[in-house]
Amino acid sequence: MTKYNFWFFSSFIVAAIVALPILTVFSSFFLETSFYFDLLKKTFLYDYIFNSLTLLIFVLIFTFIIGVASAYFVSFYKFPLSNFFSWALILAFAVPAYIYGFSIIAFFENYGTAFTILTNLFGDFNYNIYIPKPDGLIGSVISISLSLFPYVYILTRSSFLYQSNNYIEVGHNLGLSEKETLLKIILPSARPAIIAGLALVSMECLSDFGTVSFFGVNTLTTGIYNSWLAYDDLNTANQISFVLLLFILVMFSLEIYSRKEARYHQPGRGFKPIQKIKLSGKKSLFVFLFCFTVLFVSFIFPVSQMIYWTLKYPKYFSDINILTINLNTIIVVGISSLILVSISLIINYGNRLSKNKILNYLTNFSISGYAIPGVILAVAFITFFSNLSDLVSENTNFGSTKKIFIGSIFGLILAYFIRFFSLSFNGIKSSYEKINNSIDESAYLLGYSKAKTFSKIHVPYLKNNLILVVVLISLEIIKELPMTMILRPFNFETFATQAYIYASQDLLEAAALPSLFLIGWASILLLFASGYILSKKN
């Protein structure tokens, strides 16, 4: 029997709010489009699809190679600094792809940093024509791959950690070489984790806005934005969104499916931790160089470029109101992540109490927010709330409600909520499911009330997990660009918007300082959470 109690309605409301943008996008699919959609179909739509697919395929290839190889090396081998690399490699997460793109252009452009270095080393010469120019699609692939590979690295590595040494011994007994063991035993059993990582990469890759628009590559995501902005054609924007969402939903289902599979790979009895093989000689050097190169290219390079610029153009220290931006960031990130985590925790608890199937479906549906690119979400957000406001003011005396939702801190936090609810809800859910129901029953037998069970047993048990989820969400919000750009109030900048605005105004050197702060905050959060990220699954 379905119980329509408090838990049901609170879950229902949250699910409905989070599902708003997706419903807005879907509902507009059947509306008329303008002349633009025809023009688009004739000229650019295939271009958009081609670019999106090319980007996706190459990013998947690169993140797979970098993520799996580095996870394999640090999990199975000992080599110089291998322990250091095992956590340092996740630092790439702190550098958003668009900021990576700024560094690439800064370094490789005509008369850029590479030119300066060569001139200082070897004297005056026109090196420009010999310096490669990784821009456009190539630049986008490099930037996105290097900022997203940690998804694959983290998930693959944690799956490796749960592989028992027994399997590897079996392999050895069967006379398999190291390479054969890798291909026939290690990789197949890590497959669900790898696919889950790649699915996350593809969702993020397809939603990327900042990087591709900086490099001037037209993808489905920028197509949506352009048709909305330049041609004032919301319906076309929503219809392209529909195509993109189909893409993403496939990836999304793949991810959920792989995660379910991954559950069967929990360590059982007779689990033996992996005996790391100590490498020496050429092999050791190769593996060390591989990991070092990944770390260098993905993290040290962009950070150095930003530091170099900040020092070279110190003027921006006084021009940019760093203190205010720091405060803005802390406030928005703090409020949003606290709200997200509290509500996710409560809804999780409600689901646990009521064991309601409909409730489960509802919350499953509402997690789609993360699959929708930020740009689409912002577009749908504005569409929905301006329509709602018109409806309200036509039928009541309430007046316009646009100001409440569009261009306010409240609206911004609501948008973050929609986008990141799934991340926080599922992050908590995976841990919550590990608390056996018999524990609750024992607590009730001991005379604990429901509230006391929640506060004295669940919350303390989940504490580490809650901290981790807060950190991960803060990380996402700090890096978030398109929604913040579109929805933020007057006189309000975050590091991401400040950096992007300078960059789009041909002031990359001014973008360096906010970028550095962004990377700095993100690195602190990552290091803080690295213990959790690297030791646990999920």
Next chain:
Amino acid sequence: MIIIIKKKGNMKNISLIIISLCLYATSLFANEVNIFSARHYDSDVQLYEKFTAKTGIKVNVVSGKSGALEKRIAEEGADSKADLYITADAGRLGAFSANLQGGLTSSAIKSAVPSNFRTNKWVGIAKRARIVYFAPERVSGAELSGLTYESLADPKWKGRLVIRASNNIYNQSLVASLIKNNGKAKIAEWSKGVVNNMARSPKGNDRAQILAVAAGEADIAVANTYYLALMLSGKKGAEQQAAAKKVKPFFPNQDGRGTHMNISGAGLVKGAPNKANAIKLVEFMLSEEAQNHIVNNTFEYPMIKGVSPHPLVVNMGLDFKQDLKTKVVNYGKRQADALEVMTSAGWK
């Protein structure tokens, strides 16, 4: 409650202002003006601070890319708090004029700004020309003589020209002005010629085009005037300063209607809650003090008479013939046509 540290005057003078996170927070400040700005030079912010110091009117800014700002103003409709929309292209202002209102008609504005650089809804604040840059080592005076925008399609430039992408508003406005003067069919052909002449697929901003000529990737580039001065000033580093010296400016269409001019401008938003303050701010930006500040920071040309551009801009030459015949209001009107001819020609 939320605490915001607000910069007042200079960095050293930071004062704490506590603002309650009330939904109508900004309406607490009665004496203010709200700007949606697609120009976010720090020098503009300094200018607003000067204005506040003079008048006591607080200036609130949302900056962003022009498209997103326009969209937000349009979607917010009558509720928009925006008073002024400031952007760096007449084409933008023209295309957005349905969301602007008349009222920029005070005698101070009319006497300051020539009529081809304003309408009653928006006015130019500063000027720039979109010109050709060339490498003197590889391009002779004879080759350049009589160069027009129209002749950029001439096969003699095959593989020698760089220009940025067609989605760039400066290019859209340039092509719009060409359509206005030559007709759409002719410029459709012209676009194909230009695409054939490109040394590389369009990429990067205006400055990147000039640097490509300096680096030897191409012989001529199309870009706005202030970029060269910006690089010559050393603000972009010693390397680019040296690179900029390898390139020379050329002002096209001198024998005909003159060089293509464009503006940075401000539009008065429909339903602006602080209309009077907005007009005051526009008048201030057209004052001698503000114009001097603008030209010395952004290297644009002044909008008003009696103010001299930055010396580096003066060095590029001031005695060229400006196209004052083609009204800048056409850039918005012909924008769709311009985009259409460029994209059909395969101009990325």
